[in-house]
Amino acid sequence: MSQQPVVAVLGLGAMGHAFAANLLKKGFVVRGWNRTRARGEDLLSAGLMLGDSAIQAVDGADVVIAMLSDGETTRQVVQDAQGALKQGATLCQMGTIGVEATDALIAELAASRPDVVFIDAPVSGTKAPAENAQILVMASGDQSKAAAAEQVFAAIGKGTQWLGEAGASSRMKLVVNSWLIGLMQSLAESTRLAEQFGFTTDDLWKVLDGGPLAAPYAKMKLGMIASQDFTPQMHLIWALKDARLALDAAGEAKLPALENIVEVWQQAVDAGYGEQDLAAVYQFLKR
Numbered sequence: 001m002s003q004q005p006v007v008a009v010l011g012l013g014a015m016g017h018a019f020a021a022n023l024l025k026k027g028f029v030v031r032g033w034n035r036t037r038a039r040g041e042d043l044l045s046a047g048l049m050l051g052d053s054a055i056q057a058v059d060g061a062d063v064v065i066a067m068l069s070d071g072e073t074t075r076q077v078v079q080d081a082q083g084a085l086k087q088g089a090t091l092c093q094m095g096t097i098g099v100e101a102t103d104a105l106i107a108e109l110a111a112s113r114p115d116v117v118f119i120d121a122p123v124s125g126t127k128a129p130a131e132n133a134q135i136l137v138m139a140s141g142d143q144s145k146a147a148a149a150e151q152v153f154a155a156i157g158k159g160t161q162w163l164g165e166a167g168a169s170s171r172m173k174l175v176v177n178s179w180l181i182g183l184m185q186s187l188a189e190s191t192r193l194a195e196q197f198g199f200t201t202d203d204l205w206k207v208l209d210g211g212p213l214a215a216p217y218a219k220m221k222l223g224m225i226a227s228q229d230f231t232p233q234m235h236l237i238w239a240l241k242d243a244r245l246a247l248d249a250a251g252e253a254k255l256p257a258l259e260n261i262v263e264v265w266q267q268a269v270d271a272g273y274g275e276q277d278l279a280a281v282y283q284f285l286k287r
Contacts, residue, residue: 008030008061010068014232016032016034021131026155056084063149064085064091066094067094071097071104078093082109085116087115089116092149095122096122102167117141119142120139130156136157136160137153184239187222189285201222224277230276235274243261
């Protein structure tokens, strides 16, 4: 087996923290950075080398994961740290930052650090799957130069799907999240209708489970609704951000349902549900 690459994780929120934790468990040397340092301090005892800056974190890293909140933040952090990147390092952009920011980042790195291998690699999965290394990595870029990145992906996920040239994965991520967002809104509305007719969430799931509509994601969200526990796996406010990114990138494609969902979810965020799981849209509809 080839030697494990040294990995830097920029952004230690729910997903980045899970990535760093799984890499440490599997014996990788991991360097980390987060704007709020406290997010990574619980991993110090497991071996995380926590930097005071992104520049410090990427120094000497073979693979750098960027898992940051949005495109503007990602581009700024990468711009600040790119001079410290190791010659020939691999940069894996794994956040959901949209098409425009991804394409801009690809162009900026190609101009300033052509030696750096850029892999566009957002993931399918939320907090719990990430913690259990059960996410799917959607990767795009030059796979022939991605051996080090693939070692990292194998440690943090259950599989990697390669989709073509860099930038393709960020586009597919918006497709996947649009489906997820539509499913959640439909599930919330269907649950309200079921309740109106006197059915429980358990009744609804038993019927779904008996046919081809038994999506495990729906079962999980129905469980949240039944327990009234909306501890975030994916914050409603971030799901709304992703929906807006999809609409921004859609071009001439007509997406009226997604447009309507954005309006409803913005109202839910304004009503104070933004920091809860996106399933909390059910609570908003129930008010």
